[in-house]
Amino acid sequence: xxxxxxxxxxxxxxxxxxxxxxxxxxxxxxxxxxxxxxxxxxxxxxxxxxxxxxxxxxxxxxxxxxxxxxxxxxxxxxxxxxxxxxxxxxxxxxxxxxxxxxxxxxxxxxxxxxxxxxxxxxxxxxxxxxxxxxxxxxxxxxxxxxxxxxxxxxxxxxxxxxxxxxxxxxxxxxxxxxxxxxxxxxxxxxxxxxxxxxxxxxxxxxxxxxxxxxxxxxxxxxxxxxxxxxxxxxxxxxxxxxxxxxxxxxxxxxxxxxxxxxxxxxxxxxxxxx
Numbered sequence: 001x002x003x004x005x006x007x008x009x010x011x012x013x014x015x016x017x018x019x020x021x022x023x024x025x026x027x028x029x030x031x032x033x034x035x036x037x038x039x040x041x042x043x044x045x046x047x048x049x050x051x052x053x054x055x056x057x058x059x060x061x062x063x064x065x066x067x068x069x070x071x072x073x074x075x076x077x078x079x080x081x082x083x084x085x086x087x088x089x090x091x092x093x094x095x096x097x098x099x100x101x102x103x104x105x106x107x108x109x110x111x112x113x114x115x116x117x118x119x120x121x122x123x124x125x126x127x128x129x130x131x132x133x134x135x136x137x138x139x140x141x142x143x144x145x146x147x148x149x150x151x152x153x154x155x156x157x158x159x160x161x162x163x164x165x166x167x168x169x170x171x172x173x174x175x176x177x178x179x180x181x182x183x184x185x186x187x188x189x190x191x192x193x194x195x196x197x198x199x200x201x202x203x204x205x206x207x208x209x210x211x212x213x214x215x216x217x218x219x220x221x222x223x224x225x226x227x228x229x230x231x232x233x234x235x236x237x238x239x240x241x242x243x244x245x246x247x248x249x250x251x252x253x254x255x256x257x258x259x260x261x262x263x264x265x266x267x268x269x270x271x272x273x274x
Contacts, residue, residue: 017049018050019049021045022047024044025060026043026044026058026059027041027042027044027059027094028041028042028043028058028059029095030042030054030055030056031056032050032053033053037054040094041094041095057098059091059098061094062090063090064105065086065087065088066086066087066109067086068084068085068113069084069113070082070083070161071084071116073117073121074121075124075125076121077125081125081128081163081164082162083116084159084160085112085116085139085159086157086158087154087156088154088155089147089152089155090153090155091152091153092152095151096150097152100150100151101150104151104152107150108147108152108154111143112157115143116139119139119142135159136157140154143157
């Protein structure tokens with residue numbers, strides 16, 4: 001005959017094994033004689049299982065961060081790349097994640113790798129490097145559509161790193177350098193054009209005010225004399241002789257008298273020399 005304390009101990013073990021406590025982020029899918037109990041998953045908190053009849057599968061609802069291994073990808077313009085990504089997903093239906101797929105984590109991982117190669121293989125290199133946000137959204141939508149029957153929600157997909165071949169990196173460096181040179185030349189040409197416009201405007205203003213041009217000559221002469229202690233040949237503005245020329249034009253007789261006087265002086269000098 002079995003002692004009473006052995007029976008009590010055996011009953012205690014059965015009761016302990018039938019009582020389960022689930023955390024806030026955990027759910028339990030209960031199978032009773034191989035069939036899922038109606039009502040979906042159980043938890044969180046205290047749940048009671050029938051000994052030897054009920055079996056429990058525990059599922060976590062927390063977001064899982066999965067690092068997709070590096071994939072070899074050939075882009076649409078035939079460039080070989082090595083790309084890896086990170087996928088954020090979580091279980092939203094514990095019953096589907098248990099029944100519809102054997103291992104939802106492994107299935108999501110393999111699906112992410114396949115779709116990553118497929119989507120990036122249909123994109124050109126420039127799009128992969130410059131339009132990551134668009135590609136990330138496209139990857140998230142495709143993966144989430146495939147994992148929805150499993151009760152798995154893919155919230156975010158991010159392309160983490162893109163490794164280019166060395167020859168492609170050198171080609172892109174030369175392209176970037178050529179682009180910088182082009183911008184520098186364009187900026188220099190625009191500066192010359194603006195400077196020529198300003199000089200033309202200044203010349204127009206000075207042509208209307210001859211005295212301003214004379215003042216500018218004198219100012220330039222002052223600056224040159226202050227910087228260098230040397231002899232400077234500076235052209236005399238023709239405007240200084242303009243009044244004399246106008247007077248001569250008004251009095252042609254004065255010009256003849258000066259000419260005759262000059263000839264008389266010359267003849268006198270020749271006579272003295274003889």
